[in-house]
Amino acid sequence: xxxxxxxxxxxxxxxxxxxxxxxxxxxxxxxxxxxxxxxxxxxxxxxxxxxxxxxxxxxxxxxxxxxxxxxxxxxxxxxxxxxxxxxxxxxxxxxxxxxxxxxxxxxxxxxxxxxx
Amino acid sequence: xxxxxxxxxxxxxxxxxxxxxxxxxxxxxxxxxxxxxxxxxxxxxxxxxxxxxxxxxxxxxxxxxxxxxxxxxxxxxxxxxxxxxxxxxxxxxxxxxxxxxxxxxxxxxxxxxx
Numbered sequence: 001x002x003x004x005x006x007x008x009x010x011x012x013x014x015x016x017x018x019x020x021x022x023x024x025x026x027x028x029x030x031x032x033x034x035x036x037x038x039x040x041x042x043x044x045x046x047x048x049x050x051x052x053x054x055x056x057x058x059x060x061x062x063x064x065x066x067x068x069x070x071x072x073x074x075x076x077x078x079x080x081x082x083x084x085x086x087x088x089x090x091x092x093x094x095x096x097x098x099x100x101x102x103x104x105x106x107x108x109x110x111x112x113x114x115x116x
Numbered sequence: 117x118x119x120x121x122x123x124x125x126x127x128x129x130x131x132x133x134x135x136x137x138x139x140x141x142x143x144x145x146x147x148x149x150x151x152x153x154x155x156x157x158x159x160x161x162x163x164x165x166x167x168x169x170x171x172x173x174x175x176x177x178x179x180x181x182x183x184x185x186x187x188x189x190x191x192x193x194x195x196x197x198x199x200x201x202x203x204x205x206x207x208x209x210x211x212x213x214x215x216x217x218x219x220x221x222x223x224x225x226x227x228x229x230x
């Protein structure tokens with residue numbers, strides 16, 4: 001079965017410190033991985049994706065993620081957290097489903113809280 | 117501006133009623149999706165459609181129905197058969213079913229049973 005796990009329900013970090021939000025995946029074949037951010041009562045906004053190529057992917061708002069095939073991980077990182085980064089973060093993996101493409105499986109989300 | 121519009125933002129349903137959530141996109145995307153979001157459960161796929169007049173069930177389709185009569189529109193009906201419909205509903209689209217692209221999301225509809 002194809003799945004994605006976000007082992008932390010919440011991550012707390014002080015403003016200015018580096019942050020990491022963890023994601024591991026299980027998928028047959030090559031994974032296509034995505035990070036999204038959600039602010040309260042809003043839709044999801046795309047941050048970055050890994051399809052192929054360089055394992056370090058850079059995205060919006062200074063975020064980056066590192067694809068690690070041996071550990072089946074795709075952790076989201078930022079060198080210096082801002083209070084405005086506080087939000088719910090979702091990792092997602094694409095799966096094929098009866099011939100359909102672009103089907104996404106989402107993790108349960110990690111709430112990032114950045115303290116001033 | 118291009119995007120996905122969901123309406124209404126808040127919706128209240130009485131027991132036994134059917135309600136319809138609207139989703140319209142002007143991105144010229146082929147594929148559209150409906151997700152349900154519950155606290156601590158992430159997003160779960162209800163239905164998806166890759167082309168007009170065609171749609172498939174997702175992981176939790178029971179109690180829901182959809183139509184795709186126009187490329188721009190993918191309304192979701194929550195029927196009385198859905199026993200626990202209170203949730204946040206998100207509509208999304210992708211440009212082409214053949215490409216590995218990110219999904220674009222609407223702002224969501226919060227449905228509450230009263």
